[in-house]
Amino acid sequence: MKIPSVSRPELGLRYVKGIGPKRAESLEKVGVRSLHDLLLYFPRRYEDRSTFKKIAHLSPGDMVTVKGRVLSAVMKRLRRTVLVEIVIGDETGMLPAVWFNQPYLKNQFLPDREIILYGKADYHQGRFQLNSPEYEILDSRDASIHTGRITPIYPLTNGLYQKSMRSVLYDVTHNRREAMLDDFLPDDFRQRLGLSERCSALREIHFPASSESLESARRRLVFDEFLLFEVTLLQKIRLMKTRFRSHGLEKAEAFLSEFSQSLPFVLTEGQRSAMKEIASDICKQIPMNRLVMGDVGSGKTAAAAYALGAAARSGLQGALLVPTEVLANQHYETLMRLYQPFGISLRLLTSSTERKLREKILGEFKEGRTSCLVGTHALLQEDVEFKALGLVVIDEQHKFGVHQRCKLLDRPIRPHQLVMTATPIPRTLALTVYGDLDISTIRGLPSGRRPVKTYWIARAKQARVYEHMAEKLCSGEQAYLIFPLVEETEKVDLLAAVQEFEKLRKGMFKDFKVGLVHGKMPGPERDAVMKSFKAQEIQVLVATTVIEVGVDNPNATMLVIENAERFGLSQLHQMRGRIGRGSKDSECFLFGEPQTEEGKKRLRIMTRTQDGFEIAEEDLKLRGPGDFWGTRQSGEPLFRLADPARDQPLLTEARGAARRIVDSGQLKTGGEWESLKNYLDQFPIRY
Ligand code: ADP
Numbered sequence: 001m002k003i004p005s006v007s008r009p010e011l012g013l014r015y016v017k018g019i020g021p022k023r024a025e026s027l028e029k030v031g032v033r034s035l036h037d038l039l040l041y042f043p044r045r046y047e048d049r050s051t052f053k054k055i056a057h058l059s060p061g062d063m064v065t066v067k068g069r070v071l072s073a074v075m076k077r078l079r080r081t082v083l084v085e086i087v088i089g090d091e092t093g094m095l096p097a098v099w100f101n102q103p104y105l106k107n108q109f110l111p112d113r114e115i116i117l118y119g120k121a122d123y124h125q126g127r128f129q130l131n132s133p134e135y136e137i138l139d140s141r142d143a144s145i146h147t148g149r150i151t152p153i154y155p156l157t158n159g160l161y162q163k164s165m166r167s168v169l170y171d172v173t174h175n176r177r178e179a180m181l182d183d184f185l186p187d188d189f190r191q192r193l194g195l196s197e198r199c200s201a202l203r204e205i206h207f208p209a210s211s212e213s214l215e216s217a218r219r220r221l222v223f224d225e226f227l228l229f230e231v232t233l234l235q236k237i238r239l240m241k242t243r244f245r246s247h248g249l250e251k252a253e254a255f256l257s258e259f260s261q262s263l264p265f266v267l268t269e270g271q272r273s274a275m276k277e278i279a280s281d282i283c284k285q286i287p288m289n290r291l292v293m294g295d296v297g298s299g300k301t302a303a304a305a306y307a308l309g310a311a312a313r314s315g316l317q318g319a320l321l322v323p324t325e326v327l328a329n330q331h332y333e334t335l336m337r338l339y340q341p342f343g344i345s346l347r348l349l350t351s352s353t354e355r356k357l358r359e360k361i362l363g364e365f366k367e368g369r370t371s372c373l374v375g376t377h378a379l380l381q382e383d384v385e386f387k388a389l390g391l392v393v394i395d396e397q398h399k400f401g402v403h404q405r406c407k408l409l410d411r412p413i414r415p416h417q418l419v420m421t422a423t424p425i426p427r428t429l430a431l432t433v434y435g436d437l438d439i440s441t442i443r444g445l446p447s448g449r450r451p452v453k454t455y456w457i458a459r460a461k462q463a464r465v466y467e468h469m470a471e472k473l474c475s476g477e478q479a480y481l482i483f484p485l486v487e488e489t490e491k492v493d494l495l496a497a498v499q500e501f502e503k504l505r506k507g508m509f510k511d512f513k514v515g516l517v518h519g520k521m522p523g524p525e526r527d528a529v530m531k532s533f534k535a536q537e538i539q540v541l542v543a544t545t546v547i548e549v550g551v552d553n554p555n556a557t558m559l560v561i562e563n564a565e566r567f568g569l570s571q572l573h574q575m576r577g578r579i580g581r582g583s584k585d586s587e588c589f590l591f592g593e594p595q596t597e598e599g600k601k602r603l604r605i606m607t608r609t610q611d612g613f614e615i616a617e618e619d620l621k622l623r624g625p626g627d628f629w630g631t632r633q634s635g636e637p638l639f640r641l642a643d644p645a646r647d648q649p650l651l652t653e654a655r656g657a658a659r660r661i662v663d664s665g666q667l668k669t670g671g672e673w674e675s676l677k678n679y680l681d682q683f684p685i686r687y
């Protein structure tokens with residue numbers, strides 16, 4: 001039987017030399033389905049095995065690469081295992097190495113063969129030995145790929161082994177020209193930016209000749225990742241703007257001034273410009289896709305309220321989607337108040353809405369008798385229908401995960417979309433993560449806000465803090481005590497929070513009303529507690545992370561976070577955003593004893609700054625890109641090599657280039673970017 005040769009990179013892997021059906025299956029598990037995927041299956045890290053250690057110079061415990069000739073090889077049968085022991089020698093000495101249960105090795109290590117071993121120099125009873133080192137038998141025909149060089153270490157799964165991965169990738173990158181495809185960057189463009197050729201970059205990223213060539217390979221491939229991504233994004237935006245139609249909200253402009261004047265406060269500069277940008281988007285029939293990025297407490301709700309109101313005023317409907325029930329309730333009440341002068345009809349729908357009421361509400365929206373719907377995930381159920389949905393707002397977008405597709409938008413006339421997030425990030429980065437959204441930034445907080453003083457407190461001083469708090473409680477201020485759960489399901493933590501609540505209620509704060517809310521509480525019960533806290537019937541609110549998001553009580557001036565070391569910077573910042581909302585001085589106490597340097601750094605940053613943008617940047621640095629950038633719809637990471645935070649200059653470069661390429665129209669007509677077009681046709685990026 002003739003085995004078809006793989007001449008096209010998109011073809012199945014099982015036919016590639018050294019792979020076969022079994023290994024192809026394992027590769028599929030890590031998302032590698034084609035030769036092309038294989039090329040982009042980059043090493044997780046590298047080990048520098050390029051410098052050989054002389055046997056006489058070994059020191060105990062070192063990871064070493066040793067080159068020598070086989071002096072002897074014997075196989076010993078022990079009770080349960082088979083042992084192959086060899087001795088190699090170089091011009092400075094002799095060194096034994098052993099392997100267990102691999103009897104076939106004996107025949108590989110023929111006397112006098114030159115080999116390279118890589119492993120740990122174990123020192124035992126006065127002599128060195130390598131236990132199960134990686135080995136490579138030097139053959140003048142082959143380059144050494146496992147040892148004696150900067151060696152790639154691949155991520156593995158069941159059925160994949162370093163050595164076979166290396167062999168396969170070496171073969172693909174060095175012996176299969178056809179797998180490597182044409183470079184999709186025109187030569188002069190590439191040279192101007194000082195980027196290496198794609199083929200050689202792919203070769204070097206797998207088998208770098210030196211650390212310098214690895215760096216320049218990485219640079220080229222990072223640029224490619226950004227470029228392909230940005231081009232795809234721009235094309236998608238174009239398509240959105242030309243293919244889909246929205247309702248133009250006729251009353252958008254007029255309602256802007258009416259609404260602004262009706263508010264109980266004067267809008268900040270940031271709020272005003274965000275609302276203006278929204279207004280000029282939604283009056284058009286081109287779908288708005290806008291992100292409002294603003295720190296906690298910057299007043300994003302007003303912008304949302306305006307946009308929804310504009311839809312209602314224009315005879316259409318609006319929906320406000322929020323991540324939690326507590327927040328849904330709060331927004332519902334806020335909107336009720338703000339819409340009073342305008343007689344805009346509003347409803348609340350959550351998973352705890354009773355069935356009868358739910359049906360009534362669904363009926364109203366289906367027939368178009370009611371304008372605005374506020375709610376949680378309950379809004380996304382199949383049977384929630386609208387007569388004419390003109391606009392959708394998604395609040396606290398970061399809680400929904402990066403770019404969760406919103407089902408509400410999938411309708412023949414596309415609703416305008418407004419997304420709000422309290423995790424501000426630097427602009428160039430935002431352009432990538434939220435690449436298909438236009439961005440409005442609300443910088444700064446409403447005036448009159450007092451800064452929050454933040455203290456990092458050792459457990460020993462807890463009692464003193466509580467005493468201090470008690471004094472302020474006496475003068476009518478309120479406090480949050482947060483016992484965060486890492487996961488809503490963590491029973492032990494929850495228990496601790498409940499116990500602590502009992503202790504404080506009967507002890508330190510026995511003269512005050514103390515309430516408890518946590519995620520496992522039935523919705524209505526939780527809401528009742530939140531309500532009495534807001535009405536100042538409760539002075540101290542003990543809570544798990546449910547209050548992290550959006551809760552607003554300007555009279556609360558104190559916040560304690562227990563086990564603060566267990567939380568990320570952004571989360572801590574969000575929680576702190578609950579206070580400092582009124583005109584009185586607020587204080588935040590972080591109780592925590594971090595064990596790691598990074599943990600200490602987080603708490604130190606918290607005490608130093610209150611600027612959400614700065615905190616987000618620090619968070620990005622500490623956490624690394626993985627968590628932050630999330631995944632594409634396919635579940636693959638957004639980028640394989642690139643780190644938008646670290647590689648910002650390349651990102652900026654790639655963005656500019658992508659814009660020029662798309663604007664030039666050459667992705668349709670060909671020209672010097674034809675290879676890029678072909679590449680994207682063949683290997684589209686699903687974003
Ligand atoms: P976030 O951006 O965190 O969602 P909110 O919209 O909840 O912030 O606003 C926080 C608080 O600030 C609310 O009590 C709100 O009424 C108030 N607020 C909003 N804008 C202003 C303003 N321009 N001046 C004074 N207070 C404001």
Ligand code: MG
Nearest residue numbers: 300301395550
């Ligand atoms: Mg909010």
